[in-house]
Amino acid sequence: xxxxxxxxxxxxxxxxxxxxxxxxxxxxxxxxxxxxxxxxxxxxxxxxxxxxxxxxxxxxxxxxxxxxxxxxxxxxxxxxxxxxxxxxxxxxxxxxxxxxxxxxxxxxxxxxxxxxxxxxxxxxxxxxxxxxxxxxxxxxxxxxxxxxxxxxxxxxxxxxxxxxxxxxxxxxxxxxxxxxxxxxxxxxxxxxxxxxxxxxxxxxxxxxxxxxxxxxxxxxxxxxxxxxxxxxxxxxxxxxxxxxxxxxxxxxxxxxxxxxxxxxxxxxxxxxxxxxxxxxxxxxxxxxxxxxxxxxxxxxxxxxxxxxxxxxxxxxxxxxxxxxxxxxxxxxxxxxxxxxxxxxxxxxxxxxxxxxxx
Amino acid sequence: xxxxxxxxxxxxxxxxxxxxxxxxxxxxxxxxxxxxxxxxxxxxxxxxxxxxxxxxxxxxxxxxxxxxxxxxxxxxxxxxxxxxxxxxxxxxxxxxxxxxxxxxxxxxxxxxxxxxxxxxxxxxxxxxxxxxxxxxxxxxxxxxxxxxxxxxxxx
Numbered sequence: 001x002x003x004x005x006x007x008x009x010x011x012x013x014x015x016x017x018x019x020x021x022x023x024x025x026x027x028x029x030x031x032x033x034x035x036x037x038x039x040x041x042x043x044x045x046x047x048x049x050x051x052x053x054x055x056x057x058x059x060x061x062x063x064x065x066x067x068x069x070x071x072x073x074x075x076x077x078x079x080x081x082x083x084x085x086x087x088x089x090x091x092x093x094x095x096x097x098x099x100x101x102x103x104x105x106x107x108x109x110x111x112x113x114x115x116x117x118x119x120x121x122x123x124x125x126x127x128x129x130x131x132x133x134x135x136x137x138x139x140x141x142x143x144x145x146x147x148x149x150x151x152x153x154x155x156x157x158x159x160x161x162x163x164x165x166x167x168x169x170x171x172x173x174x175x176x177x178x179x180x181x182x183x184x185x186x187x188x189x190x191x192x193x194x195x196x197x198x199x200x201x202x203x204x205x206x207x208x209x210x211x212x213x214x215x216x217x218x219x220x221x222x223x224x225x226x227x228x229x230x231x232x233x234x235x236x237x238x239x240x241x242x243x244x245x246x247x248x249x250x251x252x253x254x255x256x257x258x259x260x261x262x263x264x265x266x267x268x269x270x271x272x273x274x275x276x277x278x279x280x281x282x283x284x285x286x287x288x289x290x291x292x293x294x295x296x297x298x299x300x301x302x303x304x305x306x307x308x309x310x311x312x313x314x315x316x317x318x319x320x321x322x323x324x325x326x327x328x329x330x331x332x333x334x335x336x337x338x339x340x341x342x343x344x345x346x347x348x349x350x351x352x353x354x355x356x357x358x
Numbered sequence: 359x360x361x362x363x364x365x366x367x368x369x370x371x372x373x374x375x376x377x378x379x380x381x382x383x384x385x386x387x388x389x390x391x392x393x394x395x396x397x398x399x400x401x402x403x404x405x406x407x408x409x410x411x412x413x414x415x416x417x418x419x420x421x422x423x424x425x426x427x428x429x430x431x432x433x434x435x436x437x438x439x440x441x442x443x444x445x446x447x448x449x450x451x452x453x454x455x456x457x458x459x460x461x462x463x464x465x466x467x468x469x470x471x472x473x474x475x476x477x478x479x480x481x482x483x484x485x486x487x488x489x490x491x492x493x494x495x496x497x498x499x500x501x502x503x504x505x506x507x508x509x510x511x512x513x
Contacts, residue, residue, distance in 0.1 A: 056390065059399045066393065072386040072494070079379045079501060134368040147368075170369035179373070180432040190430045204429065208437075212367060 001057050002067060008074045009053065012046060015081055022088060028095045030088065034143050038087070042080050049073045087138055090145050094126050101129065103154045108146060111161050114346045115168050115223055118325040121175055133160070133235075135167040140174040158353045161346075162224040162231035169216030172321055182317045185211055188310040195304065203305065206244065210255040210306075214314050217260055221267040222324035225333070226280035227351040229264045233287035236260065241291055242298040244305055256302070258291050263311050270315075271326050275334060279355050333357065377435050378500040381418065385494035388415040388465075389487060395468060396483050398475040412465045415490070419462045422493075426451045426458065442496035461489050 019039070023030050052073065056066040098105055105127040112125045126138065126145045129152070136145030146167060152160045173179070181189065189211070193204035220228045241257035255263075261284070268277045325343060332340040332348040336357075340348055351357070391408040394400065400408060418436070425431050425440045429451065444454050464478055464486045471477035478486065 052390065055402065056394075059394065059397055059402060066390060068491075069386050069390045069393075072382065072498070075498070075501075076379055076383045076386075079375070083376075137369055137372040170367055173369070179434045181434065183432075186430055186432050201429070208434070212370060216367075 001053055001062070001070060002064065005053060005067070005070055005074070008071075008078075009049065012074070012077050012081060015085070016042065016046065019081075019084060019088065028088075028092050030091050031143075034087065034139055035084070037139070038080075038084050042077070042084065045073075045077050045080060049077060090126060090128055090136065090138070093128050094145075097129050101127075104148070104152060104157055107154070107157050107161070108148070108164065111164050111346050111350075112146075112168065114343065115165060117343050118223070119168065119172060119219075119322045121168075121172060123171060133163050133167065135170045137174070141171075144171055158350050159231055159234060161350050162220060162228040162354075163235070165220030165223040165228055166216045166232075168223070169219035169318075170212075172219060173212070173215075176321065181208060181211060182313070182320070184313040185310070185317055188307075188313045192306065192310060207306075207310070210259075211314060213255055214260070214263055214311065215318055217264055218267060218315050218318040221264045222271060222318065222326060224347055225272055225326065225329050225351055226268060226276050226283065227347070227354045229261075229268060229280040230283045230354045232264060233261060233284045236287070237290075239294070240297045241294055242302045244302060258298070258302075259306060261287060261291070263314075266308065266311060267315060271324065273330050273334060276330060279357070283355055374438065375501055378439070378497045381439065382494055382497040382501065384411070384414050384418065385490055385497060387411045389490055389494065392468070392483065392487055392490070395474045400474065409469055412469055416462050416465050418493075419458050419465070423455065423458050423462075426455050438500055439493070439497055442499065443493055446492055446496055457489060461486060 016039075023035060049070070052066075053070060056070065060066055094105075108127040109125060116122055121141075123141060124143045126136075126143065128136075128145050128147055129150050130147035132147060132149055134147040136147060138145055146164065148160065189204060189207040192207060193200045196203045217228075217232070220232070224231075236257040238257050241261075243256050265277070265280065265284075268280050325341075328341045329344045329347055329351070331338065332344050333351055333355075336348075336352070388411045391403075391411045394403050394408060421433055421436045422440050422443065425433055425436060444450070447454060447457065449457065464482060467477045468474045
């Protein structure tokens with residue numbers, strides 16, 4: 001085999017050794033249940049590659065016959081190692097940041113614990129200040145990282161907290177049996193896309209991508225009630241909230257802001273008492289004003305791309321996964337004088353703060 | 359611009375990357391298996407192991423075929439691979455099927471033959487390898503970060 005194979009292989013071994021050294025350092029907690037399986041998987045792969053390099057070199061009489069395949073193996077090993085290196089960095093960052101953000105990180109954990117109960121899931125969360133809100137998959141169904149915007153503090157945590165509900169929606173997808181669109185949602189997708197003869201594929205693809213985000217908005221709304229609408233609308237900002245994004249760039253396939261708002265308010269209307277729906281309506285007036293000011297962007301096609309049947313199918317799908325505790329939360333919000341169930345304590349407080357109903 | 363919520367979820371990006379790293383590896387193992395069979399060196403590597411690799415790839419091809427029969431088939435994991443291969447081969451849902459069928463027929467022939475190295479002609483071996491390389495390369499393209507890092511880009 002050419003020298004490049006030896007070089008790359010040695011480089012992988014060095015990086016693996018460095019990880020061992022790094023994990024032996026007790027300055028940063030690096031849990032065995034996270035790293036042991038990842039490293040065992042990587043070590044097996046490296047052994048297999050070494051065996052292949054030796055065997056295939058011999059079989060091909062030291063020609064370059066298997067060079068491309070070996071390069072591909074080395075790429076895979078690199079990718080797996082890169083993932084482990086990134087996870088270590090997340091733990092390091094978390095450890096550095098926790099000194100100044102203990103209260104915020106504790107708040108995140110309290111909220112996540114409260115959400116896990118009705119969702120019937122259980123996992124560890126590693127909060128990390130980054131540049132936006134996002135979920136990082138560390139070990140599926142077991143450990144996740146949560147990116148928080150840099151400016152989230154104890155003072156601004158209340159406004160941020162409901163978005164954790166959206167991110168936990170992504171976690172629940174790892175708990176579902178398979179990574180497929182539910183039949184009911186898919187039927188609606190087929191029906192809507194079928195009405196666009198010349199753009200059927202584009203519409204079908206977009207609706208598939210929208211499903212995931214709208215599903216997470218559903219989980220967030222069912223978990224947090226009116227506070228989710230308030231928090232979401234304070235973060236959604238676009239110069240075209242009606243944009244259908246039929247772009248060739250898949251990463252831009254996201255539901256229009258106006259549709260997300262419509263979906264969230266629909267859920268609040270159907271699953272929460274009128275009183276709470278009205279409160280959410282009142283506290284999202286600024287966002288409706290934003291939508292109205294940009295209403296010229298709302299093309300006739302916009303309304304044809306979706307309908308409430310598609311959205312309802314997503315809500316039904318979320319409810320297949322878990323039974324929302326909307327009743328306990330509603331009671332706690334409407335009758336704060338009664339004993340508040342401890343399973344909704346944090347969410348009640350967040351709603352009261354955001355809706356000024358304390 | 360979408361405020362603080364990502365345009366495409368990081369969850370999906372990570373899941374896709376991990377899935378396609380595994381897919382690429384599986385297809386690459388099959389490419390090696392085919393070359394080993396062609397060199398008539400099965401005993402040196404173990405026939406059971408090679409057969410398993412051929413079977414795994416047949417399953418992947420079967421899933422691509424299912425998508426080709428129904429664009430709304432809900433195989434989320436393989437959908438990007440299917441679209442990528444269709445684009446690479448300049449195929450439609452109808453024209454991609456004979457290619458995929460041919461791959462699976464050849465993989466089956468190799469498994470059922472008492473002399474696998476003789477089961478296909480040189481041309482058939484070449485076509486099979488070329489087609490599987492294309493599919494593996496599309497899987498690799500999906501693992502964008504991996505590809506860029508190893509090409510020496512430091513973005």
